Amino acid sequence: MATEISKRPNSLFRNLNAKIASIPMILTALVVFVGGTVWTVVYSFTNSRLLPRLQFVGLDQYERLWSTPRWLASIENLMIYGVLSLIFSLTIGFVLAALLDQKIRFESAFRTIILYPFALSFIVTGLVWQWLLNPDFGVQHFVRGLGWESFTFNPLYDQSIVIYGILIAALWQGTGLVMCLMLAGLRGIDEDIWKAARIDGIPMWKTYLFIVIPMMRPVFVTTLVIIASGIVRVYDLVVAQTSGGPGHASEVPAKYVYDYMFSAQNLGQGFAASTMMLLTVLIVVVPWAYLEFGGRNKRG
Amino acid sequence: MRLRFLAAALASVSFTSLASATDLEVTHWWTSGGEAAAVAEFAKAFDATGNKWVDGAIAGGGNTARPVFISRITGGDPMAATQFNHGRQAEELVQAGLMRDFTELAEKEGWKNFVRPVSLLDGCTVDGKIYCVPINIHSWQWLWLSHKAFADAGVPVPKNWDEFVAAAPALEKAGIVPLAIGGQPWQRTGAFNVLIPAIAGKETFLKVYQDKDEAVAAGPEIAKVFKAADDARRMAANSNVQDWNQATNLVITGKAGGQIMGDWAQGEFQVAGQVAGKDYSCLPGLGVNELISVGGDAFYFPKLKDEEKTKAQETLASVMLSAPTQVAFNLKKGSVPVRGDVDLAAANDCMKKGLDILAKGNTIPDPPRLNTEDTNNQLNDLFVEFFATPSMTPEDAQKRYADIIAKAD
Amino acid sequence: MTSVLVKDLSLNFGAVEVLKKLNLDVQQGEFVVLLGPSGCGKSTLLNCIAGLLDVSTGQIFINGKNVTWEEPKDRGIGMVFQSYALYPQMTVEGNLSFGLKNARLPKDEIAKRIARAAEILQIEPLLQRKPAALSGGQRQRVAIGRALVRDVDVFLFDEPLSNLDAKLRAELRVEIKRLHQQLANTMIYVTHDQIEAMTLADRIAVMRGGLIQQFDSPQAIYNKPVNRFVAGFIGSPGMNFLEGSIAAGSTFSADGVDIPLARYEFARQPAAGQAVGFGIRPEHVALNSGADWPFSARVKVDVVEPMGSDTLVWTKLGSHNLAVRVPTERMPASGDMVDIGFDPMRASIFDSGDGGRL
């Protein structure tokens, strides 16, 4: 009887093919995302102007950043926009999905109508809505033409509500996808849940709120990743619709970064601003992402 | 038989043209009607030398285009020639050794002898070497006025800034926007920078921008400028356009009374078939202080590996500066040629005014030439906020203005 | 001859020890069932043998060859899964031939093997169908066929019948047994169903907490469980337990009930006064038999549970519940006074501390 001991092979070569196949992912993660981030952070402590150069100036760029009214306005705008956008996309997306899930007729037609703007870019979205919200041509002009002379709906040229003008366009473009994700989630819910809820006499809204939504956690996670990453990165839409105006009322951090890196030719300032953005993202996303995706190793 | 002959002839033709013709890619952000017509003159002249101008226009202004240019130059895939505003925009690219030195050509052709004012070449000079070709002189100090608008409002066309401000209520009553200013940040800063020499004089202007004198920036002279800016803000409150040429278009169509904009606006009037003095007026220095700033565009030539193309770069540089091209280009562009020795008989009223002032030497440097782009952007941020926020007092704005000047280098 | 040998096998997932220095020795041609409650590590052990999980320490031999770090395909095994795991996009024939094609067998050899497996399992008419068009029982036959065509010495079954209804399960159980008799190769079979274990196995390995508790023939496990856990886990309805202690001499006593242990064969001698559990299976207790038992008592019937052929009669012995299994025709009524009796020889006595058999 054989009793020789076979040694554990070098763990580097276990599943070698899987590791080889993952090289693009590993390189992207390490070189582009980590490498690019580290590079950005390092150069945020320099006084680089047009070209990156390693002349360290300590925290100067950060001090300046946090004393710049435009940056502060950008942060505030992004927070308002982000919170509103999250709430509205999730709510509208979910309600629409719930409506479509009532075994209605023409479901696919409605679905197509709600989803099609997703195929259009933010630039296009921004242009169309700029056109529709333009007081001289668009909705305001139309309603006044109907005889309601005092009607005012001029979000893109009014500082206090410009963010809603952008939100209208963003929701138009993005809720379709959210609706689709939610619909898919609803379809994945066991029919028996509905039967049980009906027998127990639980009203429909309660069933949705307390039973169905908690069951859809994975969908909400995916949706959240998609919406939230879109919010942090919002840029094109603002540029196409308002260029950040009027005043600084629709400035966003990504635009600040871009403007200072490229048009102000002050890379150091742009990098400092991006570092702050990255830091915020890291603080919020990493613990969550690790819990969500890191702890799965033990399955099986 | 004949066919074969034809084919051979064609082949030889294409062969010769291949041997001598070099494609040069030239990038710029000139895409409005007048600008495109002007660029076409360059392209025509360059193509006439047997080479080929490959046009790489990027719309959306310098802020969209410059990052693309810079990325391509630093990314190792440079174009053959590219536009920058001359001044400090390309300084670092030159220092990094990415741009071509044209000193030799400049000396051979004697640029110093005919480029007027000579200070334009200074903007191209780094460490005593010339790195760019200035191609035009632009000045900002112009107030463009629509005769139609004032006729509609029933008031005479103003002769200076103060009259213009006084006429504003009449224009408004007639449903006309007194002052058109586009939403783009640089237009606001530009307008303010025009107000400084007009209201506070050349000395103050130089103290602030050349010497970066914080005390002057915070002082009473600039306070007057901010008062004027406050007027401008009120007059421009209803101008709902973004692009500068849309604003110009409001003046052309008489929907707005006037616009503070550089001489390039003239190209738009020209394209629209308007006649200076009859359909519109131009007041240099806002009609208060007749002086103009000297700024403009320049072409830079990145270092290339291809020898043919390197040679063609020289051809292009010569063509751009040659007298006929300068005239043709600048007439279309609405700017003043950089050569002091060309005949501008074809120039219209406004351009002649500019040439006069230039000849008298009543010039100031263009603020963007004196400031880094960083400072320019900070000023943009300030004026965007100022113009859009009626609640922001001129005093508050001046405090921040002085702050920016103090920190500028 | 040893077919599968597992030596000191441990497997940890992080800090959790799933298998703890486990040893198992399966003979050539033997049918071994791994039995235990869920989470005991039986499926994990099977996956380790198959090479689908990397072990932490220890060695695995198949047919004398150390395969601890071999790929599953090189171990000479075939495997059948609970969910059938048929490739949905391939026909039955495609499913059967997939592994053989991977091994680059010649075409005619593949055809021969498929024909044989299809004949054995009677799935010839299904060869061109897709799995979605098959019933549960048919799918599991195909899954078995997939192991069969590999022509290997060791078959691994991972709860293959759990997804089937009771009737099909019984049918396929017999079929697997027949298959084993016909092929005579080694089979390792994971289940939590003790009827499957009892009917199929040559030997059963009862597992708990990553360890094998007892590895023996079904009869031995049934009659002589080595510890309290095995005794309680095997048998349905479960064994009756009386908690008490060993009194002077050889008597078990628990609050007022004394059972003489003269005929009981002790595995190890208990000390006097030692706390023990006394276990007796319901079917080993006689009711109103009239015979003379070493131990007998008169008790009152609590509850009667008819189960078809048999009936379970619940009574109380002292303070402990005691179930008695009787043929249904002799079923008493609830509330009746009855005589019960049993022979302690058939009982099992366990140490109350470590649970080991005494």
Added chain:
Amino acid sequence: MADAVLTSHPAAGVEPFGPKPRRVFSRRNIFLYGTLIIVSLYYLLPLYVMIVTSLKGMPEIRFGNVFAPPLEITFEPWVKAWSTACTGLNCEGLSRGFWNSVRITVPSVIVSIAIASINGYALANWRFKGANIFFTILIVGAFIPYQVMIYPIVIILREMGIYGTLTGLVLVHTIFGMPINTLLFRNYFASVPEELFKAARVDGAGFWGIYFRIMLPMSLPIFVVAMIIQVTGIWNDFLFGVVYTRPETYPMTVQLNNIVNSVQGVKEYNVNMAATLLTGLVPLIVYFISGKLFVRGIAAGAVKG
């Protein structure tokens, strides 16, 4: 809402025999379809305005209102947008960019999906040590604004010697499409029964064998989702297209931006709208054709995870 829905059913209890009564105009239906129709109007309005505007002449646009149908239909804006609109000296409209966009989109979509699907497969089924760390980095990477990465990527591409080439651009699209697509594929493959994967391993299939023979044939829906996301994303991309290529390979969106932002006198809204529609046509068609599969694929890629 809840009441409306529940009260629509009691009929079934009252009349156990005979066909279930169908009430088309129940309160529930009026509410349901009413809401959906209003919502649909909001979503359709911009498209309607775009189409209508693109068919009008400029005078009509200046004096009419945006919602009015065109009095006189003209296709001139479409012709102009496609073939004669100018940027600088190039007056070829969008036509020049169309084929460039195709040339960029096709390889980018193929490469990025191939890599993302392999990533997802390796993550879901092979789970080698440390894989989740890289995945977490990737997910965090999804939040990094593209603008931040422009400069580092210029440097990376320059060092690799592929700046300004199609290869470089394909690489950039692959990198930035990786996080979300990897997430979708990973979730999808994780929902495939694990025993299937085990069975394939016992059958002697290796990493690639299982991927190509078992997983790939089962993954049509998620491939459709990834394809739609990538086609839309890459086709609509402006930033990378303009920064990492050269004028002769500029994609359609750059041309669109040039047309829309090259104001020559008055903004030609009709031409802009036609150009916008033309640019959006490809992703729209892709979406309309595969819309059904999209919902199915989303269900598989997002629901389980």
